[in-house]
Amino acid sequence: MTMVDKDIEDSILETHFAAARCANTVLPAGLAARMLADADRVQAESLRVGEGALAGAGRWRQLLALLGGWPAMGGLATACAAGVWIGVSPPDFLPDPVGLMAEQNSSVNLLDSYALSSVLPEDG
Amino acid sequence: MARAGIISGPPGARGVTAAPSGGEDAELSDDALVALFANGDERAARVLTARLGPKAYSVALRVLGNRAEAEDAAQEAMLRLWRMAPDWRPGEAQVSTWLYRVVMNLCLDRKRHGKRAGAVPLDAVPDPADPGPGAAERMQDGARTDALQAALLTLPERQRQAVVLRHIEELSNPEIAGIMEISVEAVESLTARGKRTLAAALAGRQAELGYDNG
Numbered sequence: 001m002t003m004v005d006k007d008i009e010d011s012i013l014e015t016h017f018a019a020a021r022c023a024n025t026v027l028p029a030g031l032a033a034r035m036l037a038d039a040d041r042v043q044a045e046s047l048r049v050g051e052g053a054l055a056g057a058g059r060w061r062q063l064l065a066l067l068g069g070w071p072a073m074g075g076l077a078t079a080c081a082a083g084v085w086i087g088v089s090p091p092d093f094l095p096d097p098v099g100l101m102a103e104q105n106s107s108v109n110l111l112d113s114y115a116l117s118s119v120l121p122e123d124g
Numbered sequence: 125m126a127r128a129g130i131i132s133g134p135p136g137a138r139g140v141t142a143a144p145s146g147g148e149d150a151e152l153s154d155d156a157l158v159a160l161f162a163n164g165d166e167r168a169a170r171v172l173t174a175r176l177g178p179k180a181y182s183v184a185l186r187v188l189g190n191r192a193e194a195e196d197a198a199q200e201a202m203l204r205l206w207r208m209a210p211d212w213r214p215g216e217a218q219v220s221t222w223l224y225r226v227v228m229n230l231c232l233d234r235k236r237h238g239k240r241a242g243a244v245p246l247d248a249v250p251d252p253a254d255p256g257p258g259a260a261e262r263m264q265d266g267a268r269t270d271a272l273q274a275a276l277l278t279l280p281e282r283q284r285q286a287v288v289l290r291h292i293e294e295l296s297n298p299e300i301a302g303i304m305e306i307s308v309e310a311v312e313s314l315t316a317r318g319k320r321t322l323a324a325a326l327a328g329r330q331a332e333l334g335y336d337n338g
Contacts, residue, residue: 023265036169039169046164
């Protein structure tokens, strides 16, 4: 095939393609309606599933959301762990809780030798 | 593309129009419309159907050559779009490219399962809806379209897909490579071989199709 023949061939083919492109391919009315009906059905199912998941979440999920979600829960857990650790192994400047528990009860008389009647004398 | 968004029924039928009547939704990207649909916006489905439905149907009709089969494939492709909407990641791919890929795979599946009709209905491609050229020109365009469709159906499946996407849907080679999941070079090879076969198939009908005087 010569170059001229190929050009003619391409030109004829392009005329066919152009005719096909111009033949407005319309969406049949029934097909459009079926596509939209599918869309409505899938959308309704999807929304129903979403609402069901939210309703089934329960009180714990609501509490979690109230506290600020998982990031807030992470901070809370860290604080709890630090508190427990300080209790078990306190730093030097804090009293030993085990020692405190072993101490006996004692009483101190703040008024010493003063009688209550002298501190609160009656008038007249 | 001029054909996208045109939805009409058969003559005399009550029009079912999914085309947007204008407004903000028609200006939104496909990504945004898919997100709106996933969030429960009903209008998004109408705009997406008007925008993408004709593309899905058109390409299926060209590849399958049968109206009923093309309608089934296009409806199934759009159904997958609706189901995929909540998981769609904007910006990763074009919705239209994804849809073309789904349609092409559905067409291949139908061929594998022997569902494709062998004969080409003469009315497989409807007449132009808009009055433009005269009656004689319309008839000639119709004859050329029918002849092209008959020739397309003689091509191997992948060649036909590549030719339809390149020369009728007017997609770029990289886009087609993404849709067909092959290299750009493979697309070029498929379209070149397809065009040679089409030219040979149409060569004997030049006089009949109005090419006798050049």
